[in-house]
Amino acid sequence: MDNLVKQLSELNGPCGYEQNVAYFIRDYVEDKVDSVQVDAMGNVIARKKGGKPGPVTLITAHMDEVGFIIKKIENNGLLRFEKLGGHDDRILLAQSVKVLGSKQELDGVIGTMSAHFVKFDDPKKVRQHANLYIDIGATSKQTALEMGVEVGTPVTWATKSRIIGPEDKQLIVGKALDDRAGCAVLLSVLNEIDKQEFAGEIVFLFTVQEEVGLRGAQTAINGLEDVDVAIAIDTTAVSDTPEETMDQSLFLGEGTGIKVLDFSLIVQKSILEELKKIAVQEEIIHQLEVFPGIGTDGGAVAVANKGIPTGVLSIPSRYAHSPVEAISLSDLIATKELVKAFIFNLNEDTKFTF
Structure with a gap:
């Protein structure tokens, strides 16, 4: 099972x-x-x-x-997104995602600032999803489009499932x-x-x-x-x-x-x-x-x-x-x-x- x-x-x-x-x-x-x-x-x-x-x-x-949907492609190739279903904004940063492009499924990551910048920022601040972005390695809007991404492209988490815990009390994680x-x-x-x-x-x-x-x-x-x-x-x-x-x-x-x-x-x-x-x-x-x-x-x-x-x-x-x-x-x-x-x-x- x-x-x-x-x-x-x-x-x-x-x-x-x-x-x-x-x-x-x-x-x-x-x-x-x-x-x-x-x-x-x-x-x-x-x-x-x-x-x-x-x-x-x-x-x-x-x-x-639950997932996400692309709402805008920035000129530098970063992807803005909206939520599909309920999410907690506190867990979004630096998560791996799959962007379900028209040509292929693309690996991406929800971006976050380097830890080196925290001293210039409010470390308690939770950035809302509307201020976040997905990075698929595209260097321009045109590149992202050529990779098969457009407004309305769906996105999911990129996790592979696995078994953890002792043999008699196993958990499925994914x-x-x-x-x-x-x-x-x-x-x-x-x-x-x-x-x-x-x-x-x-x-x-x-x-x-x-x-x-x-x-x-x-x-x-x-x-x-x-x-x-x-x-x-x-x-x-x-x-x-x-x-x-x-x-x-x-x-x-x-x-x-x-x-x-x-x-x-x-x-x-x-x-x-x-x-x-x-x-x-x-x-x-x-x-x-x-x-x-x-x-x-x-x-x-x-x-x-x-x-x-x-x-x-x-x-x-x-x-x-x-x-x-x-x-x-x-x-x-x-x-x-x-x-x-x-x-x-x-x-x-x-x-x-x-």
């Missing part, structure tokens, strides 16, 4: 430019599902029917990653784990139910533009009027590090997060209780999550059509929206196992009423 996460993480697909990820997923699932399509917005929708009567169950994760880790969960679940009997039909939805307002999920769910129940898979920020704002309520390595509440969703009691019950029965490590500082595609799905009972499973994560996001392999596996157990517990009488 870690190899699948690595493959997905290292694909470049910022908000609105998810093509690399969408086509990878489409091709990956094609022979394992009954149908697959990429809709006009870029969402990948794959459907797989079980052998017994049961509900239509939606499992969803988003494909996009870019875009929010939410390629969730995409890996969906693909792994598909692999493991491929030849097994289950009830109803599973709709695997991989969405675009979650990081800029749940846009892909809002679009896709309106075309899926037959969905009876949904589970969204996303990462969530842990609070187990020493910063003074951390409240030690969610931990890396202590299991999948069963969502209770975030700013986009109050999880319906019936589906919350079912997820908790299955986790206990199957001895799947889990923790309950109340975190108003985050939202997921589950928020868009829950209010669609006439309302869809929607749960969320969260993969605990450190350093979200940075080039070095970190998740626990054991939490990832626990999330996958709970999704799979939820599917195998469905039958033709399953209902999640208010």
Whole structure:
């Protein structure tokens, strides 16, 4: 499963430019599902029917990653940029990036002044992204254009994923784990139910533009009027590090997060209780999550059509929206196992009423 996460993480697909990820997923699932399509917005929708009567169950994760977009090329070849999704300006300086030019992917770096100039500057100052620039080695605007860069060229972090930590408590570190880790969960679940009997039909939805307002999920769910129940898979920020704002309520390595509440969703009691019950029965490590500082595609799905009972499973994560996001392999596996157990517990009488 870690190899699948690595493959997905290292694909470049910022908000609105998810093509690399969408086509990878489409091709990956094609022979394992009954149908697959990429809709006009870029969402990948794959459907797989079980052998017994049961509900239509939606499992969803988003494909996009936070990134940047070029807004201006300076005469000296430096690139000004805007954000795609949420970033912390404090971590941008001197980071390696990939500029997704029309001719090739270009290595670049977000520039910063030499440390030798700090004594002439305010060392506590945080420069906003609008004052920063990307250096791709171009010496003029014309050179940058010839390299395939223009206004509107997308940019991502340039990180390669890796494994750190002891063998029994490994962490995966890399870019875009929010939410390629969730995409890996969906693909792994598909692999493991491929030849097994289950009830109803599973709709695997991989969405675009979650990081800029749940846009892909809002679009896709309106075309899926037959969905009876949904589970969204996303990462969530842990609070187990020493910063003074951390409240030690969610931990890396202590299991999948069963969502209770975030700013986009109050999880319906019936589906919350079912997820908790299955986790206990199957001895799947889990923790309950109340975190108003985050939202997921589950928020868009829950209010669609006439309302869809929607749960969320969260993969605990450190350093979200940075080039070095970190998740626990054991939490990832626990999330996958709970999704799979939820599917195998469905039958033709399953209902999640208010």
